[in-house]
Amino acid sequence: MEYFLDVVNVRKAFSSVVANDDVNFRVLKGEVHAILGENGAGKSTLMKILCGLYQPDQGEVKLEGQTVHFQSPRDAIRAGIGMVHQHFMLIPALTVAENIVLGDEPGAVNYDKTGAIEKVKHLSERYQLHIDPKAKVADLAVGLQQRVEILKVLYRNAKMLILDEPTALLTPQESEQLFEVVANFKKQGMPVIFISHKLDEVKSIADRVTVMRAGRTVGSHDVTDLTVKQMANLMVGRDVVFALEKQPQRIGDIILEVNDLLVKDVKKHHIKVNNISLQVRKGEIVGVAGIDGNGQVELIDAITGLHKISGGSIRFNGREISRLSSSDRVRAGMAYVPQDRQLYGLVLPFNIVDNMILRDVRRKPFSNWGFLRKKVAASYTKPLMDEYDIRPRDPYKKAEELSGGNQQKVILAREVSRDPDLLIVAQPTRGMDVGAIEHIHQQLLRLRDEGKAILLVSLELDEILSLSDRIAVLHEGKIVDIVSAEKISREQVGLLMMGQSIEKYQNEVLQQ
Numbered sequence: 349m350e351y352f353l354d355v356v357n358v359r360k361a362f363s364s365v366v367a368n369d370d371v372n373f374r375v376l377k378g379e380v381h382a383i384l385g386e387n388g389a390g391k392s393t394l395m396k397i398l399c400g401l402y403q404p405d406q407g408e409v410k411l412e413g414q415t416v417h418f419q420s421p422r423d424a425i426r427a428g429i430g431m432v433h434q435h436f437m438l439i440p441a442l443t444v445a446e447n448i449v450l451g452d453e454p455g456a457v458n459y460d461k462t463g464a465i466e467k468v469k470h471l472s473e474r475y476q477l478h479i480d481p482k483a484k485v486a487d488l489a490v491g492l493q494q495r496v497e498i499l500k501v502l503y504r505n506a507k508m509l510i511l512d513e514p515t516a517l518l519t520p521q522e523s524e525q526l527f528e529v530v531a532n533f534k535k536q537g538m539p540v541i542f543i544s545h546k547l548d549e550v551k552s553i554a555d556r557v558t559v560m561r562a563g564r565t566v567g568s569h570d571v572t573d574l575t576v577k578q579m580a581n582l583m584v585g586r587d588v589v590f591a592l593e594k595q596p597q598r599i600g601d602i603i604l605e606v607n608d609l610l611v612k613d614v615k616k617h618h619i620k621v622n623n624i625s626l627q628v629r630k631g632e633i634v635g636v637a638g639i640d641g642n643g644q645v646e647l648i649d650a651i652t653g654l655h656k657i658s659g660g661s662i663r664f665n666g667r668e669i670s671r672l673s674s675s676d677r678v679r680a681g682m683a684y685v686p687q688d689r690q691l692y693g694l695v696l697p698f699n700i701v702d703n704m705i706l707r708d709v710r711r712k713p714f715s716n717w718g719f720l721r722k723k724v725a726a727s728y729t730k731p732l733m734d735e736y737d738i739r740p741r742d743p744y745k746k747a748e749e750l751s752g753g754n755q756q757k758v759i760l761a762r763e764v765s766r767d768p769d770l771l772i773v774a775q776p777t778r779g780m781d782v783g784a785i786e787h788i789h790q791q792l793l794r795l796r797d798e799g800k801a802i803l804l805v806s807l808e809l810d811e812i813l814s815l816s817d818r819i820a821v822l823h824e825g826k827i828v829d830i831v832s833a834e835k836i837s838r839e840q841v842g843l844l845m846m847g848q849s850i851e852k853y854q855n856e857v858l859q860q
Contacts, residue, residue, distance in 0.1 A: 351413075352377045352508055352539045353398075358407035360393055365740075365749075367393040371407070371565050373558040375508070378537040380530060382550040382571070384583050385560035386781040387753025388739055391543060394560070395510060398541075399431050400424035430501025434513040436493050440486035444468065447485055448500050471502055476532050490640050491522030498529070509533065510541040515549060516778060517640050517807055520842040527553050545781050547576045559583055584783035592789055592814050595797050600630025603665060603770050603801035604651070610659030611646045620646035622825040623660070628770065633792065633802040635816030635833065637809065639845050643825035644805050645687065648772055651803070652684045653677045665769060678707060683768035685759050687775040687805070689752070693759040696748035700738065703747050704729045704762050736761040737787060753780040760788060764795065771795060774805040789815060809838050823847040 353375040360368040368390045375381045385391045396402045398409065400418030408415050411427055418424045438447050445461075445468045454463040468481040477495045485493060494514065501509065511530075515523040530553060533540055542554055550557060551571060558568040559582045566582060580588040604627065611621035621643045628634045638644050649655035651662055653674030662670050669677055678684075686692040694703050705714045705725050714725050729743045736757040738750075747755055756776070763771065773792065777785045792815060796802055806812050812819055816833040821844040828844045 350377050351375065352411065353541075354410040354413075355394070355398075356408050356410065358394070358397060358404045358409065360397060360402060360404050366563055368397070368404070369563040371560070371563075373565055373568050375539045375541060376556075377539055378534050379555040380534060380540045380542050380553055382542045382544065382554035382557040383560065384545075384547075384550065384557055384579060386583055386783055388751035389560040389583075389781075390563040391560055392751070393563075395431065395512065395541075395543070398424065398429055398510065400429075425501075425504050425506075428505060428507030429510065430504065430506030430508070431510040431512065432494070432497045432501060432514065434516050436497050438485050438493060438496060440484070442485060443481065444479055444483050444485060444488070444496050444499075445481035447496055448481075448503050452504065467503070468499065471499055475499075475502060475529070475536075477502075477529060489522070490517045491525060494518070494522075494526065495529075506538075508539045508541070510543070512543045513545070514542070515544065515546060520809060520838060521846070523549070545785070547579050547782065550579065551576050561585060580782045583781060586783075588782055588786055592793065594793060597817060598631045598797075598799065600799055602627050602629050602663075604628040604803065605663040606651065606660070607663075608660040609647070609650060609657060609662065611643075611650045611655060612658045613646075616658070619658075620825050621650065624825075624827050626820055626827065626830070628801045628803050630769075630799045630801050631796060632817045633796050633804050633815050635812040635819045636803065636805040636822060637812045637819055637841055637845055638822030640807055642822045642845075644774070644822060646825075647822075648684070648774055648803070648805055652682065652772060681769035683763040683766055683771045685756075685763050685771070685773045685776060687778070689755050689759055694747045694755055697746060699744045699746050700733065700750075700758055701725050701729045701743045703758055704732060704765075706762065707766065732761040732765055736791075737784070753784045756780060756788075757784065760791065764791065768800070770801045770803065772803045772805075775807065776804070777806075777808065777811060785811075809841055813838060813841070821845055 351374045355371055355373050358368055358371040371390070371394055383391050393402065397404050400421040400423045403419070410416065416427055418427070445464045448468050449464045454460040454467060465481045472479050477499055479492055479495050485496060514526060518526065530540055542550065544550055554571045556568055557571055557574065557579065559566050561583065577588065606624060606626045609621055609624045610619065612618060613620055624647065626634070636644055636647065646655055650657050653672060657670055661668060664677065664680060664682060669680065690696060695706065705728065708714055709720065714721055726743050733741055733743060738754050738757045738761065747758065760776065776788050792802060804812065804815060813833055818830055819833050819836065819841065820830045821828045821841060823845060824847065828847065
């Protein structure tokens with residue numbers, strides 16, 4: 349067997365924290381190799397070593413049998429390692445071709461625009477990544493923007509691709525297109541490292557899988573030898589429950605009522621939310637599904653008071669709140685878990701204790717006569733860390749030092765512990781492992797069963813379908829339909845998200 353990549357006994361520590369400890373795995377030429385692990389298992393550190401951002405303290409990395417020492421990402425790119433990150437790094441105002449060649453433009457002195465377009469066109473045809481080189485990135489759907497990112501690394505002669513959560517922002521149809529692209533890479537002998545928490549995808553696309561736990565590799569396996577459940581159990585070291593047990597609904601009063609809501613962008617040039625009407629009652633989860641950028645962010649920002657509305661009304665517990673500040677809405681019983689946890693959910697330089705009491709820092713029992721009661725705050729925080737399995741169990745650990753999944757747990761613990769009437773949750777499990785997802789889903793269902801109203805916004809269709817009682821599907825700022833989660837399929841939701849009718853799909857199914 350011919351290995352392209354060989355990682356041998358790699359170790360990386362940051363002060364007293366060991367992120368990678370004796371990591372070993374191999375990637376064959378022309379295979380899709382999945383890396384699985386819980387949040388904080390060491391996957392990100394390992395990938396940063398492969399991409400030249402970090403240098404290992406011990407061990408070695410071999411490419412095609414030769415030991416390599418990367419001092420920077422540029423070294424890794426020159427060696428043929430290309431990484432496509434979960435969050436794209438594109439310039440919207442530039443064209444596809446301009447984004448791809450940026451920093452490595454054809455032409456010794458003057459930029460050769462025609463040459464760049466021809467190179468990108470040839471590259472896209474070779475790898476069957478069909479795209480218009482002259483199109484502006486800002487006008488592209490998310491799936492096409494991802495193709496631009498892939499073409500960027502191929503343009504720089506990548507011999508191996510690392511795909512980090514590549515389907516996190518894609519519809520089911522766009523995911524299928526990506527899998528076809530990955531299959532084509534395999535045919536051409538290019539190895540692909542596939543990092544994902546979606547185990548069904550790993551099962552369908554990967555050839556082999558390496559599982560990491562607590563910074564160590566616990567084994568590599570052929571995917572055909574493992575079930576999805578076995579992969580999950582290897583990741584977390586225990587039996588994972590996949591099936592969600594939803595209790596019968598006990599619907600109560602209307603908690604949130606949105607009528608004819610109109611929201612424009614910051615400059616008020618474009619309508620982002622177009623006359624949306626929606627209700628959320630006690631004891632139900634209403635899911636909002638849609639391709640990223642179709643008004644979800646503006647909708648929840650308007651409801652939480654972070655974005656002014658241009659028309660319509662928002663009623664909370666029977667009270668018109670359109671003119672209330674976001675802090676007044678919180679005091680009235682609204683809680684919010686934002687989709688960008690680092691930008692809006694946490695103060696990264698603050699420790700866990702400080703982040704946990706952010707909303708109540710001036711109130712008793714955490715504050716007395718203007719002085720913060722640190723011991724009281726720590727005593728409040730520690731049980732929440734145990735309940736939500738926030739790791740490590742150090743309440744004075746800075747938020748910026750936590751993995752993404754643990755940062756999310758801090759926010760969810762803070763918001764839920766305030767006993768809100770309405771919980772608005774955006775992308776609650778983005779980038780989280782199966783164990784953390786299981787825990788958060790159980791928490792949301794518990795709140796629903798306790799009579800709380802929950803508005804769930806997620807790009808994960810499986811999450812929307814399994815948690816929601818009703819689903820509002822958004823397309824271009826409008827609600828296409830509000831449907832029962834029990835009466836609609838994943839494919840039908842995907843079609844609605846793209847603004848298409850599901851009648852054609854239903855007719856095709858009947859004809860089969």
